[in-house]
């Protein structure tokens with residue numbers, strides 16, 4: 001409704017909001033949806049009852065690129081709770097520590113925010129069948145939203161994807177294709193099939209970013225527009241971190257907040273291409289080895305939004321860091337003791353926040369929100385291995 005155009009995140013080329021365009025035809029970089037922000041700012045008045053509405057993805061419809069709100073594909077995604085962890089904040093020396101627990105989404109992961117917007121757009125573009133490459137969570141999520149929309153879904157996943165996620169996708173009626181050893185190989189296959197076999201390609205593209213930025217909207221809404229000092233996010237493809245930074249900047253631009261938080265991104269050991277590029281100032285290079293990991297959901301060799309993650313972190317004065325399997329497992333168990341069960345990759349954000357605090361990057365008394373992206377039941381076998389003292393296969 002208020003969306004304007006697509007702009008390349010690297011070269012700045014502009015395109016209309018059309019179907020069949022997934023990345024910049026000129027330079028291959030991800031695209032970004034822009035809006036008429038003045039119109040959005042004019043729409044929201046100071047004493048608007050809108051402020052009192054409970055947070056959920058479509059509360060922020062004016063920041064979402066859809067034509068007809070009566071035709072959205074929704075399973076009531078978002079509205080996940082923000083828990084304050086008082087015991088942990090005291091133990092680790094934070095001013096305030098919160099976890100945004102995305103495991104409370106309909107399919108158990110943050111991906112549902114993006115899938116709701118993406119599948120709504122697929123219907124607008126008259127898509128008949130969807131395809132997605134995934135490490136598992138996005139596959140399950142697109143399968144659910146495709147089912148809700150009455151569309152056929154094919155998912156392409158690498159070997160080693162947790163069975164729980166594949167079973168979930170099959171129950172939603174998706175066709176599962178296991179392809180390649182890594183997410184990057186599965187992605188190349190899904191993109192090939194989309195072109196050659198007329199699928200609508202879903203995944204880490206611009207419409208998903210729009211849904212994912214509502215994580216940031218909700219955090220700020222739930223904190224009553226008091227901006228935290230830090231938001232710490234796991235980095236797989238990097239799209240969620242990029243989206244969260246976009247979300248806070250949009251709230252800032254329309255005058256809903258006056259300051260901006262610093263953004264930090266956590267990668268898992270062995271899959272640290274973005275951290276390396278950030279530290280050396282060099283381009284994001286593919287990590288060459290496949291390393292045993294407990295964080296399969298973020299085991300990405302060359303994140304599609306790597307450049308955008310670095311841009312967001314630098315713009316915000318933030319930080320990027322790598323955490324080990326052991327540090328991640330320990331952080332996951334700490335969350336467990338607070339009553340929050342996350343899949344191992346989701347614990348990388350707390351693991352990094354803890355490290356940043358120890359290193360003095362996060363100062364004493366600063367407020368921190370860690371984003372936990374998926375439910376622990378998504379990857380039970382890995383937790384069984386961790387509990388038996390055998391971290392990785």
Ligand SMILES: [Zn+2]
Nearest residue numbers: 008011024027
């Ligand atoms: Zn470009």
